[in-house]
Amino acid sequence: MGRHREYDVEEVLDAALCVFWRKGYEGTSYADLTAAAGVERPALYSAFGNKEAMFRQVLARYHERYMNHIPEALALPTSREVAAHLLYSSLEMNTRYPDRTGCLGINGAVAGADESEPVRQALIEFRAAGEMQLRERFERAKAEGDLPPSAKPDALAAFLMAVLHGMALQAKAGFSRDMLKGVADQALSTWPGSTSAP
Template sequence: MGRTRTFDVNEALEAALGVFWRKGYEGASYADLVVATGVERPALYSAFGNKETLFLRALERYASNYANYVPAAIERSTARDVAEGVLFGAVELSTRFSDRTGCLGVNGALAGSDEAEQARAALIAWRADGEAALRRRFERARSEGDLPANSDCATLAAYVLAVAHGIAVQAKAGFAVDTLMAVARQALEGWPRSGNTLVAEQRL
């Protein structure tokens, strides 16, 4: 009979996520993960496989439990509200924990060795999926008249995420919440508005 697992897998995964969030993929050693989870290396390997597999599991958990503000924002009623939800959400999450500021998706693997390539590729794909979802939402807004007919929705999506990622980098560098919120608001100042949007606002 196999050994009975004596630790909570979800708690261990949450602890590992915190390490990757703080240190990035390459900065996190397996020794760090053992200390953070309180689980010996053989048991961690048995539950999650190698460090790369553990990171991918942690990224899935981060997407569903922390970065879920992005799909929530996409459900908002106007394109500007969507952008606001993403940017304000980025500020909130990037500053929520004093011991792990910034964003796992940005901290994780901006650059790395060949050994980290799969983790880096997974993060690139994850960010690309978010950008594609935003682009589709803005395309819908354009077709509904919420954005001007000449709006470049791909550029708008890239712009929103570029600002959100910049906010995460600044949070990691210690910028204050008020400063980051001011950055988010400034980014929304020039948001394109269609005639339909202006009429709707005038009726409020």
């Protein structure tokens, strides 16, 4: 019986994250994963189970390593500062790595085959959790008087997420950082109660 090659599971997960981020769930094959990770397919099965299970671990790792700007933003004192921090830190992250632009949560599964529906649902839940955090933060801002009484926290959260998702898609399509900053500036210029320029 042959000796099994030893490998670092953490390094394999990082390599898989980069591939899924670049190619999305549907676009990533086992050949892509084995080539990036430098391990054979049976080793991937042994360590992670199937492709979906590996993607779920990658998504958790992405959240842990690349989404720290979300709790930072939620802790800021005003709703406008929350929005600004999210917009500008997201545009930085969406363009930081030339080989994997955009956002894994968006690139992962904009569309997919029927058999990938569980992954699509996991990504919907991933994005919905972020929107819920924003809605709760904006409800607090309204209660504290930071947002005007006419503000709609649920619509503000949905608006901000729509802009963030759009910026991620534009980054993936090659839009420049300057153009994305212009989008962020424009979104902030419409913020309720906003009297200062971004």
